[in-house]
Amino acid sequence: MNIQDFKKEVNRLKKEKDAFIIAHYYQRYEIQEVADFIGDSLELSRMAERIEQSTIVFCGVYFMAEIAKILAPHKKVLIPYRNAGCLLADMAEVRELRELKERMPQAKVVAYVNTYADIKAEADIICTSANAGEIIKKMDSDEIIFVPDKNLGSYHSQFVDKKILLWNGYCPVHERITLKAIERAKRGNEDALVIVHPECPPEVTRSADFVGSTSQLVRFVKESPAKKFVVGTEEGTLYKMREAAPDKEFILPDPIPRCDQMKMITPERLIKALKEEIYEVSVDEETAERARLAIERMLE
Numbered sequence: 360m361n362i363q364d365f366k367k368e369v370n371r372l373k374k375e376k377d378a379f380i381i382a383h384y385y386q387r388y389e390i391q392e393v394a395d396f397i398g399d400s401l402e403l404s405r406m407a408e409r410i411e412q413s414t415i416v417f418c419g420v421y422f423m424a425e426i427a428k429i430l431a432p433h434k435k436v437l438i439p440y441r442n443a444g445c446l447l448a449d450m451a452e453v454r455e456l457r458e459l460k461e462r463m464p465q466a467k468v469v470a471y472v473n474t475y476a477d478i479k480a481e482a483d484i485i486c487t488s489a490n491a492g493e494i495i496k497k498m499d500s501d502e503i504i505f506v507p508d509k510n511l512g513s514y515h516s517q518f519v520d521k522k523i524l525l526w527n528g529y530c531p532v533h534e535r536i537t538l539k540a541i542e543r544a545k546r547g548n549e550d551a552l553v554i555v556h557p558e559c560p561p562e563v564t565r566s567a568d569f570v571g572s573t574s575q576l577v578r579f580v581k582e583s584p585a586k587k588f589v590v591g592t593e594e595g596t597l598y599k600m601r602e603a604a605p606d607k608e609f610i611l612p613d614p615i616p617r618c619d620q621m622k623m624i625t626p627e628r629l630i631k632a633l634k635e636e637i638y639e640v641s642v643d644e645e646t647a648e649r650a651r652l653a654i655e656r657m658l659e
């Protein structure tokens with residue numbers, strides 16, 4: 360199916376099924392083309408509550424679809440591929456987190472949004488890469504358990520005077536963006552600014568010109584007077600960057616950072632999901648209620 364036919368068919372099915380399509384920035388370009396809304400985890404969480412349609416089709420990884428279901432429990436939430444997981448979210452384990460909380464009863468738990476609902480339910484508050492620093496700073500505790508991304512936690516811990524216990528998790532896609540790969544990308548592009556996501560390793564964030572969440576990176580390329588950027592994050596982000604700053608040049612490090620989990624959502628699977636109303640996301644009520652409280656604390 361060519362892209363025009365794909366768009367036509369998605370639009371027809373959206374009307375027929377009263378559906379709204381949300382896509383994360385790391386989705387395939389074809390999926391971003393047909394999405395009603397594209398954003399990062401914070402923007403997506405804010406969006407879920409405001410949708411009027413009865414069905415939300417979430418083109419992202421499973422924990423994101425879970426957030427939509429938690430925040431909009433009366434809607435039907437679909438994910439076109441049930442096994443689109445997040446390797447970072449998989450690194451947090453609820454029993455170990457409970458044990459840690461028992462060992463550190465005075466500590467508050469800040470959970471990155473890239474976690475499943477059971478981990479969110481154990482957290483005092485949720486954060487995203489866009490607001491993690493602000494949230495850690497504002498917590499009324501000097502001891503924090505930060506779960507699960509050690510790179511994001513370590514990046515923000517340098518700006519606060521708090522004891523932060525970092526969970527030993529990381530995003531394999533951003534972890535593979537090495538300083539050497541960034542330096543190779545800079546070769547011959549010395550006038551380019553290096554902009555990276557805080558899930559990258561510490562030596563990469565330390566040497567970058569700008570560190571920010573996906574939405575902050577997109578905003579930065581739009582507003583910056585620079586014309587060229589070495590981009591240290593998932594390659595799907597370039598779709599929005601090119602739209603926001605069409606006259607600018609973007610260079611990805613080699614190997615290209617690509618999240619295979621995000622790319623499990625294909626045009627064929629999106630069409631099938633709309634037609635057959637699969638796969639429906641569910642979260643048990645008690646877990647959803649506790650996770651909702653932690654998410655709402657963040658949104659406040």
Ligand code: SF4
Binds near residue numbers: 385
């Ligand atoms: S890029 Fe990393 S953190 Fe994001 S969904 Fe993929 S594995 Fe998870």
